[in-house]
Amino acid sequence: MTIADQRTRDSLAWTEQAACSDALPDLFFPVSEFGAAEEQITEAKRICAGCPVRIDCLDHALSRGEASGIWGGTTERERRHLRRRRAALRQAR
Ligand code: SF4
Secondary structure: OOOHHHHHHHOOOHHOOOOOOOHHHHHHOOOOOOOHHHHHHHHHHHHHHHHOOOHHHHHHHHOOOOOOOOOOOEEEHHHHHEEEEEEEEHHHH
């Protein structure tokens, strides 16, 4: 195993504690944020709310620019908003 492999493995160690590990993957990748998908998103967010690695998951999604799916209890649109707020705060400093 290379150092890069080890770093990748270490950086994803949090996934072993993911509350969604037994859930259907489709639940976390709704086709939209509206209509029938809203119920799906609510259920995914309910699972995320009790997840012990929610912050790690959200940080991973924000740092990688994950464009789709529910990560750390957030939708794609919510993460875009968070990224814009973080960028604005950085500029204000
Ligand atoms: S926060 Fe949600 S999507 Fe992330 S690992 Fe936990 S349950 Fe899965």
